[in-house]
Amino acid sequence: MDIREIARRAKVSTATVSRTINRIPTVDPQLAKRVWRVVEDLGYYPNTQARALVSGRSRIFGLIVSEITNPFFPELVQSFEDIAVQHNYEILLSSTVHDPRRMELAVRRMIERRVEGVAILTFGMEESLIEHLRFRKVPLVFVDVGPHVPGVSNIKIDYQHGIRQAVQHLAAMRHVRIAFVMGPGHLKSALARKSAFEEAMKEIGLKVPSAFVVVGDHTMEGGMSALTQLAGLPDRPTAVMCSNDMTAIGVLREAYECGIGIPRELSVVGFDDIRLAQFTTPPLSTVQMSQVELAKLAFRALVHETESRSVSPTSEYVLPTRLVLRNSTALAAAGSRSNS
Secondary structure (H helix, E strand, C coil): CCCHHHHHHHHHHHHHHHHCCCCCCCHHHHHHHHHHHHHHHHHCCCHHHHHHHHHHCCCEEEEEECCCCCCHHHHHHHHHHHHHHHHCCCCEEEEEEHHHHHHHHHHHHHHHHCCCCCEEECCCCHHHHHHHHHHHCCEEEEECCCCCCEEEEEEEEEEEHHHHHHHHHHCCCCCCCEEEEEEEEEEHHHHHHHHHHHHHHHCCEEEEEEEHHEECCCCCHHHHHHHHHHHHCCCCCCCCEECHHHHHHHHHHHHHHCCCCCCCCCEEEEEECCHHHHHCCCEEEEECCCHHHHHHHHHHHHHHHCCCCCCCEEEEEEECCCEECCCCCCCCHHHHCCCC
């Protein structure tokens, strides 16, 4: 089955079939309707690679994420794909699992498939690999770490706003001993969240003892280990803020194992607002970094770079954050409250 047979049955020219399938807007709507009816009846699937060779466009965007097992990323991928489908794009997805070799293979595969742009939403990227794509003038979108060069867009996360809201909320609940479980030290995003926490604590005059900052790994197991460490301190914290929700869920689990009441004895705040955060016991208070909005910004940036007739200067987009209150935070226990 090919476009000649479709043209014969729809009683139109092969050029009209080609323009219709490629969604050229100048095709007469009535003719297009006839073509699509025949396409549907015959179950015809166009050869996208052949179309790409003819049109010079693949209508494929690459999407690289860190790890598909972290619930933040499937939600992000789903949102990105939903938007892409609405705009007649396909997605080529790759997960790096924080492995530089896998990142390199993902980039190579995307170049081979002639992707029109790549959204690298990994919250950490080896800079040497950027050149593989820049050299071929493939539009790129990064989170936080994009270089300031033409053809590269950067989505800046406003970590400070949401984390400041969380710290001020805990302080309003009379907590003065507030700990922070950060992510891996090699991730710029993890360091940015830690810096935002320390700055917010400084703004309200609260000190952060070095023992109250624990390095985690953005996993539930890391959160469990962090709480074990914090619970063993002679003057343990009454509240814990975590660099992501998976860590916070691990803290909740370990608190249950240790018999620490949440939030009566320990208030917990996460970061991300993954869907699972609503269903923990108790439901998790967290700083929302919307996956839907992040996907929208990334897609918009790629479309802008792809459809622009000239190489535009570095574009920057800002993703806001905000505190979402649930039931994992409460007033500090009477004996540990501030006297102010």
